[in-house]
Amino acid sequence: MEVGIVGLPYVGKTTLFRALTSGAGGVETGGGGMKATVGVADIPDPRLDLIASFIPTQKLIPATLRLVDAPGLSPSGPAGDSTAGKVLACVREVDALCHVVRCFDPGGQPAAAMKDMEDFETELILADLQTVESALPKAERNARSKEKKAIDRLNVLQQIAPVLEDGRPIRAMLAAGELSSPDEQAVLRELGMVSAKKVLYVANVSEDDVSGEGPHAKAVHEKAKADGMESVVLSAEIEAELVELEDADRAEMLDGLGISEPALPALARALYRLLGLQSFYTAGPKEVRAWTIRIGESAPEAAGTIHSDIQRGFIRAEIYKVDELAAHKSEKAIKEAGKMRAEGKSYIMQDGDVCHFLFNV
Ligand SMILES: Nc1nc2c(ncn2[C@@H]2O[C@H](COP(=O)(O)OP(=O)(O)OP(=O)(O)O)[C@@H](O)[C@H]2O)c(=O)[nH]1
Ligand SMILES: [Mg+2]
Structure with a gap:
């Protein structure tokens, strides 16, 4: 992040x-x-120390x-x-x-404070407006090719130009659910719109x-x-x-x-x-580590933040909650209590999950 x-x-x-x-x-x-x-x-992250207090490890990351x-x-x-x-x-x-x-x-x-925040917002909007105005003529020419990407780009520029001219940030459009398609999001990122x-x-x-x-x-x-x-x-x-x-x-x-x-x-x-983020953890004798993912990501997507191979070859994940480690004191005890879950590809990650990923590439 x-x-x-x-x-x-x-x-x-x-x-x-x-x-x-x-x-x-x-x-x-x-x-x-x-x-x-x-x-x-x-x-x-106090949860890292908590995990390491039950799973001896060389380093905390x-x-x-x-x-x-x-x-x-x-x-x-x-x-x-x-x-x-x-x-x-x-x-x-x-x-x-x-x-x-x-x-x-x-x-x-x-x-x-109030005036400063308004002044700064105006600058964000002006910066985006400059970008949009210089990008528009070329986008109009390119869109004549009827190529999808070029048309998407022009569409987004035409939608945001009047909002910026009106002195409103693109952020407000996003909050209202506009420009939410993946293609529109991609264009906004490409343009580097700061008011978004x-x-x-x-x-x-x-x-x-x-x-x-x-x-x-x-x-x-x-x-x-x-x-x-x-x-x-x-x-x-x-x-x-x-x-x-x-x-x-x-x-x-x-x-x-x-x-x-x-x-x-x-x-x-x-x-x-x-940003709608949460943490999951991996824990072993070499390292106990925190990872940041978006809320709503699946187990294979989470695995992908560690390494693309683990996502590609994902078989299943063995998962328990940090709190369960505090209650049972060891992974072995968690297993014996039947609290170690085997989760498949469709599992949606929860905040505070501790994971072992099984994969094969
Ligand atoms: N009283 C007080 N002074 C502060 C505080 N934070 C920063 N300053 C002072 O404000 C002055 C500017 O601080 P900087 O951190 O350089 O401010 P900046 O926003 O990075 O400035 P630019 O990069 O030049 O825009 C310094 O003299 C700081 O000591 C604060 O919390 N209280
Ligand atoms: Mg400075």
């Missing part, structure tokens, strides 16, 4: 990126002075979240000279946007509003709710300090500030909800 950290300038994107990746980022992408940094965060730290996006001037397309080029392929909204006041610059992406709003609050009771954090929460998106409240600056500390000191600092947990687990949970 890959997420783009986006927002207006100086809202705390890089501070958050560094805190989430523990400064482990580094690879720079993009050109033209528009540099983005890519980093990886391990997603904390958590699911990971790839993060792209995008440059700040300045709202276009009155001439409409939008640089949004250039700035957003680095997030055209991400699965979701993490939109950081400034709810802190660095001194003399009062927060204006789901958004996790991050209210970046100051130290004195860590629970998000202030009007700006509330506005962020309300906007996310109204759009059917997700939101989290955090202080990027505090998170950046937390990652520098040892576990005991971190717990003490969280306690002192009245924060229940660091931001990363909550942020990851919100992203899973937003």
Whole structure:
């Protein structure tokens, strides 16, 4: 899963990126002075530790979240000279946007969360509109070939152009069930439409509003709710300090500030909800590992996230729930209790399944 950290300038994107990746980022992408940094965060998962407490193993491998730290996006001037397309080029392929909204006041610059969110949305729409306008003439020419792909592309462009011109994001069309066919989805992906992406709003609050009771954090929460998106409240600056500390000191600092947990687990949970994702696990003496799949995926599809051979040669899966391991203490005891299930190709994966895949290629 890959997420783009986006927002207006100086809202705390890089501070958050560094805190989430523990400064482990580094690879720079993009050109033209528009540099983005890519980093990886391990997603904390207590179920991994729980499994490993019953199945001794050499290493724990958590699911990971790839993060792209995008440059700040300045709202276009009155001439409409939008640089949004250039700035957003680095997030055209991400699965979701993490939109950081400034709810802190660095001194003399009062927060204006609602206006900032509206301004940023406008930039997303302008960026897509530019792409659409430059793609349309060619799409019209190509569609004369009567080739299906060319016609699909033109159809999608013609549907989204008026919506964008009207100042609405493509996301709103998707939420209304439009453009839902696989072919239309493929075109949207090809076009890299940024306003089609789901958004996790991050209210970046100051130290004195860590629970998000202030009007700006509330506005962020309300906007996310109204759009059917997700939101989290955090202080990027505090998170950046937390990652520098040892576990005991971190717990003490969280306690002192009245924060229940660091931001990363909550942020990851919100992203899973937003994107309809869930986890399954593989466990053995070499490694205990978490895997991320979409809700609704079948056992062979889940196997395919591990290796295409396991999907291709799928015979069956032996599956039990993490909770059953906690209750019975070993896989042997789970089998003896008759709780180890043999599932075939049509089995739909459930959150927290622990799997052994049997395959033959
Ligand atoms: N008070 C306060 N200041 C913060 C917080 N987060 C970031 N800042 C400050 O805001 C300034 C900008 O932070 P960055 O993380 O560089 O912001 P950015 O969004 O990456 O900025 P650009 O990449 O230039 O758009 C820095 O001086 C940070 O120390 C916060 O939670 N509270
Ligand atoms: Mg930055």
